[in-house]
Amino acid sequence: MSALPHWSSDDPSSAATVQFLPPEPTTDASPRRPASSAATRHRPIIRIEGLSKSYVAGENVLDGISLHVAPGSIHGIIGRSGAGKSTLVRCLNRLETPSAGQIEIDGQDITRLHGAALRQARRSIGMVFQHFNLLSSRTAAGNVALPLELAGxxxxxxRQRVPELLALVGLAHKADAYPVELSGGQKQRVGIARALALEPRILLSDEATSALDPETTEQTLQLLKRINQRLGLTIVLISHEMEVVRDIASHVTVLEHGRVIESGPTYDVFAFPQTPTARRFLSSIVAHDLPEALASRIQPQPAPGSAPAIRLVLAHAAASMPVIALLHQHFGIQARILHGRVDTIGGQPLGVLTLALPHADVRLDEVLAWLRQPGLHTEFLGHAL
Ligand SMILES: Nc1ncnc2c1ncn2[C@@H]1O[C@H](COP(=O)(O)OP(=O)(O)O)[C@@H](O)[C@H]1O
Ligand SMILES: [Mg+2]
Incomplete structure (x- = not known):
């Protein structure tokens, strides 16, 4: 860069001299996410095509869902209460019969199975429930033994398998305890051991941590992650809590009104949600949307004392870029942070910052052009009062 633009005061009285111009077409508002890699390279272990389910004629609770789950992945399914998550899980383990569409698990079309073949297929699907569903009359060991007994x-x-399973979930010392003697987290670990008893090909978890406190939630998620890594077991993790998916899911699908509105690698969906609904939904974790009070102070036209506002997504390597210092160094801009958050998604940092760029003798389109760098996504929002 030749002559660095010089800094001029952001004193409102100097607003008339501001050289910020309305931006050229800004960078693309919603960059396409990269095509998912792991999910497309391998044959999916779960292949859902055009799945619909209605309980009442004409009202689809699931509406044409197509979804592939990669083997060995932890695939999060998130959505508001009532979005159809539990119905989807119950279709996957055939507790519900789909109204239309196909579900293939490990190459087997489970929508066509009945009787003994269906019971056999169900054994290869482990299930973990929100309220644990343990038999209160049986000890931890007795609960874990149950599916083995039923399978003959x-x-x-x-006698050999139950202690192994309890050890896997860290509960060897609680084999003889009854559910009433166990904490919520311990009960859920018994539930997980029971779900693994028949060596399932996939594990479905429907709000498994929703009844647990944050610390126990974290421990339970780490246990699921260890099981995923140690056994290579594919996990479908249903939750209305974004934190759950952020921490351990490699892929995520967002459901809304029984439809898939987003799907892809977790980091990319969190960094670049393609729909306003998903953006709002993820806002509790990633600062995509501004608080109402702040949003109402950003207007399309400049006004005395206003400053251009931009939203930056700092993804991948750009997350560690000293962007505020660089704006000052290159353009003399003393950026103000209006809103923002840096979070860790799947172990990688992701920052979203809304900045006000107080007046300087520099064209905004030049600033926006300079900000067009790998991993950095910039959006001009308007003029902040
Ligand atoms: N057995 C059922 N009979 C009738 N309606 C149902 C039944 N189960 C769920 N629903 C309806 O289907 C919709 C989705 O429910 P559900 O799958 O439980 O959503 P989520 O798990 O995302 O909260 C809701 O409107 C719910 O009332
Ligand atoms: Mg549910």
């Missing part, structure tokens, strides 16, 4: 395993096999 011998007493000797069960």
């Amino acid at each position: 395993h011998s007493a000797a096999q069960i």
Whole structure:
């Protein structure tokens, strides 16, 4: 860069001399996310095509869902209460019969199965529930033994397998405890051990942490992640809590009114949501949307004392870029942070900042052009009062 633009006061009285111009067409408002890699490279372990479900004729609770889950992934499914998440899970383990569409698990079309074949297929699908669903009359060991008994395993096999499963979830010392003697987190770990008893090909978890406090939630998620890594087990993680998905899911699908509105690698969906609904939904974690009081102070036209406002998404390597210092160094701009947050998604930092760029003798389009860098997405919002 040749002559660096010089800084001029942002004293409102100097507003008339401001050289910020209305921006050229800004960078694309919603960059397409990169095509998902792992999910497309391998044959999906779960392939859902055109799945619909209605309980009442004409009212689709699930409406044409198509979704692929990559083997070995932790695939989060998020959406508001009533979006159809539990119905989707119940279709996956065939507790509900879909009204239309196809579900293939590990190459087997489970929508066509009945009777013994369906029972057999269900054994390869582990299920973890929000309220644990333990039998209060049985000990932890007895609960874990139940699916093995129902599947006809011998007493000797069960005696060997149950302690292994309890050890896997860190509950070897609670084998003889009844549910009433266990904490919520411990009950859920028994639920997880029970779900793993028949060595399922996939594990479905429907709001497994929603009844737990934050610390226990974290421990339970870490347990699921260890199981995913150690056993290579594919996990479908249903939750209305974004934090759950942010922490351990490699891929995420957002459901709204029974439809898929977003799907892809978790980081990319969180960084670049394609729909306003998903953007709003993710706002509790990523500062995509401004608080109402702040949004109402940003207007399309400049006014005395206003400053151009931009929103920056700092993704991947750009997340560690000293962008405020660089704006000052290159343009003499003393940016003010209006709103923002840096979070960690799947172990990688992601920053979203809304900045006011007080007046300087520099064209806004030049600033926006300079900001067009890998991993950095910039959007001109208007003029902040
Ligand atoms: N067995 C059922 N009979 C009739 N309606 C149902 C039944 N189960 C769920 N629904 C309706 O389907 C919609 C989606 O519910 P659900 O799948 O439980 O959503 P989520 O798990 O996302 O909260 C809701 O409107 C709910 O009332
Ligand atoms: Mg539900």
